[in-house]
Amino acid sequence: MTADHTEVLIAGAGPTGLLLAGDLASADVPVTVLERRDRESNLSRAFAVHARTLEQFDMRGLADELISTGHRLDRLGLFGRVTVDLSRLPSRFPFVLISPQYTTERLLERRARSLGARIIGGTEVTGLSQDAGGVQVQARGADGTASAFRASYVVGADGMRSAVRTALGLPFPGRSVMQSVMLADVRLAQPPPDILTVNATEAGFAFLAPFGDGWYRVIAWNRHHQLPDTEPADLDEIRQITRQALGSDFGMHDPRWMSRFHNDERQVPSYRSGRVFLAGDAAHVHSPAGGQGMNTGLQDAANLSWKLAAAAQGTADPGLLDTYHAERYPVGRFVLRMSHGLTQVALLKSGRLRDALALAGGAAAHIGPVTGRAARVISGIGIAYHAPPGAHHLAGRRAPDIPLAGSAHARLYEALRGGSFVLLTAAQPPSLLAMWPGRVRLEIPGPTPARMILVRPDGYVAWATDEPDPAARDAALRGALTRWCGAPAGQEAAYERS
Numbered sequence: 204m205t206a207d208h209t210e211v212l213i214a215g216a217g218p219t220g221l222l223l224a225g226d227l228a229s230a231d232v233p234v235t236v237l238e239r240r241d242r243e244s245n246l247s248r249a250f251a252v253h254a255r256t257l258e259q260f261d262m263r264g265l266a267d268e269l270i271s272t273g274h275r276l277d278r279l280g281l282f283g284r285v286t287v288d289l290s291r292l293p294s295r296f297p298f299v300l301i302s303p304q305y306t307t308e309r310l311l312e313r314r315a316r317s318l319g320a321r322i323i324g325g326t327e328v329t330g331l332s333q334d335a336g337g338v339q340v341q342a343r344g345a346d347g348t349a350s351a352f353r354a355s356y357v358v359g360a361d362g363m364r365s366a367v368r369t370a371l372g373l374p375f376p377g378r379s380v381m382q383s384v385m386l387a388d389v390r391l392a393q394p395p396p397d398i399l400t401v402n403a404t405e406a407g408f409a410f411l412a413p414f415g416d417g418w419y420r421v422i423a424w425n426r427h428h429q430l431p432d433t434e435p436a437d438l439d440e441i442r443q444i445t446r447q448a449l450g451s452d453f454g455m456h457d458p459r460w461m462s463r464f465h466n467d468e469r470q471v472p473s474y475r476s477g478r479v480f481l482a483g484d485a486a487h488v489h490s491p492a493g494g495q496g497m498n499t500g501l502q503d504a505a506n507l508s509w510k511l512a513a514a515a516q517g518t519a520d521p522g523l524l525d526t527y528h529a530e531r532y533p534v535g536r537f538v539l540r541m542s543h544g545l546t547q548v549a550l551l552k553s554g555r556l557r558d559a560l561a562l563a564g565g566a567a568a569h570i571g572p573v574t575g576r577a578a579r580v581i582s583g584i585g586i587a588y589h590a591p592p593g594a595h596h597l598a599g600r601r602a603p604d605i606p607l608a609g610s611a612h613a614r615l616y617e618a619l620r621g622g623s624f625v626l627l628t629a630a631q632p633p634s635l636l637a638m639w640p641g642r643v644r645l646e647i648p649g650p651t652p653a654r655m656i657l658v659r660p661d662g663y664v665a666w667a668t669d670e671p672d673p674a675a676r677d678a679a680l681r682g683a684l685t686r687w688c689g690a691p692a693g694q695e696a697a698y699e700r701s
C-alpha cells in the first residue's frame with residue numbers, strides 16, 4: 204500500500220490536536236489530522252476556559268471571538284465558604300470563560316482548515332512504527348478500509364484511550380478516583396447568583412456553572428448510589444444531591460443532555476518517544492475539578508507547535524524537541540496534584556474537616572492559600588517553566604502582555620501573532636539579528652526598561668539580560684538565539700533533523 208506523505212501527522216481533532224494543527228499550518232508546515240469521528244462533536248465536556256488559555260488564543264487573534272460567545276465569571280465558589288477572586292489577575296482576561304467545549308473546537312477547526320491543515324474525518328489511527336527518517340502510521344476508515352501515512356513527526360492527541368500511546372507501548376499509570384459522576388445541562392426556574400459554585404456533604408457533592416444563555420451545567424455525585432457509566436443519569440437524583448449540597452435544586456428542569464462518567468488520574472511517563480509526541484488527554488487525565496483538562500491540553504499544544512515547526516523547517520537546535528517533555532511533564536504532574544486535592548476535599552465524609560480545609564484555603568495542602576496565588580494557579584497565569592541555574596530570574600516565566608512603542612502592534616501578544624520570537628529592547632537593534640531572518644521580530648517595549656528580553660512564540664521568556672555593556676550583551680544574545688531559534692541562517696545544515 205502506498206503511504207500518503209505529510210510533514211506532521213496528528214491523531215485526534217479534539218481541542219489539543221486542532222490548536223496544534225492550526226499553529227503548524229500557520230507556519231506553512233504541511234499537517235494532516237486523522238479523526239475517528241465522522242461528524243462534529245456535540246459534547247460540551249469542558250466548559251471552563253481559563254485566563255492563560257485565553258491569552259494563548261489572544262496570541263492567535265482568537266480570544267475576542269471566543270469571549271463573545273461565552274459567559275465571564277470573575278469568582279469561583281469552593282465548598283461553601285471560600286471564594287477565589289479572579290478579577291485581580293494581572294491579565295487582559297481576569298475571569299474564567301464559561302463556554303461549551305464544542306464552541307472552542309469549532310473555532311479551532313475553522314482556523315486550522317483556513318490556514319491549510321488537512322483534517323480527515325472518519326479515519327482511525329490503528330498503529331505506527333518509526334525509523335530514523337520518519338513514522339509510518341496505519342489507519343482504518345469507517346468502512347474498514349485500511350490506509351497508510353508517512354510523516355516526519357506524529358503527535359498523539361487522540362484522548363484518554365490514545366491508540367498512539369498504546370502503539371508506543373507506553374504505560375498510563377494512575378488510578379480511577381471517582382465512579383458514577385452525573386452530568387447534565389439544565390434550565391433553572393430560580394437561578395442562583397452568578398458564580399461558579401461547588402459544595403459537598405457527607406452524601407456527595409454538586410457543582411453548578413452558568414453558560415450565560417439560560418443553560419446551566421450541573422455535576423453531581425452520590426456517594427451512596429454508584430452505577431456503571433453505561434447507566435443513564437437520573438435528573439431526580441441530580442436534583443436531590445444538589446439540594447443537599449447547595450441548599451436548593453434551583454427548579455432544575457428540561458435537561459438537554461445527561462451523562463454519567465468516571466474519573467481517572469493518570470500520566471504517561473514520557474511525552475516523547477523518538478519522532479512521536481503525546482499531548483492533551485493522551486498524556487494526562489485528571490478530575491474535572493478546577494476545569495484543567497482541556498486548558499492543560501491546549502497549553503501542551505502551544506508549547507509543542509513552534510518547536511515542531513522549527514524541527515520540520517530544519518532550524519531547531521537538537522535539544523529543542525526534548526524541552527517539550529521537560530517543560531510540560533512537570534506541569535501535568537502539578538495539575539494532577541491540584542485537581543486531586545480539590546477532589547479529595549469534595550470526597551471527604553467529615554463536614555467539619557471539609558470546612559476546615561476549605562477555610563484554610565480550598566484544597567489547603569494542595570493549592571495553597573486562597574489568595575491571589577490560588578487564582579494564578581487555577582487560571583494558569585502562574586505556570587512557569589524551569590530555567591537553568593544562573594539564568595535571569597525572568598527566564599521560563601510567562602511574558603505579560605506589555606504595551607509596545609513605535610510598532611504596528613499595540614501590545615506584545617499582538618506581535619506574537621506572527622508565530623516568531625520577539626526581542627524586546629529599547630537599545631540600538633543588535634545587527635546580529637539579521638542572521639536569524641524571519642525567526643525573530645524586534646519590538647520596543649512601551650515601558651522602555653533597560654532590560655533586553657527574548658520572548659518565545661508561546662509567550663514565555665526564553666532569555667533576558669540586564670547587562671549594560673553592548674558587546675557582552677550581544678555575545679550573550681547570540682548564545683540565546685542559537686539555543687532557542689536555531690543556527691544562524693545558512694548554518695542550519697549543521698543540525699540533524701532530530
Ligand SMILES: Cc1cc2nc3c(=O)[nH]c(=O)nc-3n(C[C@H](O)[C@H](O)[C@H](O)COP(=O)(O)OP(=O)(O)OC[C@H]3O[C@@H](n4cnc5c(N)ncnc54)[C@H](O)[C@@H]3O)c2cc1C
Nearest residue numbers: 215217218219239249250251328362483484494496497498
Ligand atoms: C464531565 C467533564 C467535564 C470537564 N470539564 C472541563 C473543564 O471545565 N475544563 C477543562 O479544561 N477540561 C475539562 N474536562 C476535560 C476535557 O474535556 C478534556 O481534557 C479535553 O477534551 C482533552 O482534549 P484532547 O484534545 O486532548 O482530547 P479529546 O477531547 O478526547 O479529543 C481526542 C480526539 O481524538 C479522537 N480519537 C480518539 N482515538 C482516535 C484514533 N485512534 N484515531 C483518530 N482519532 C481518534 C477522538 O474522537 C477525539 O475527537 C472535562 C471532562 C469531563 C469528562
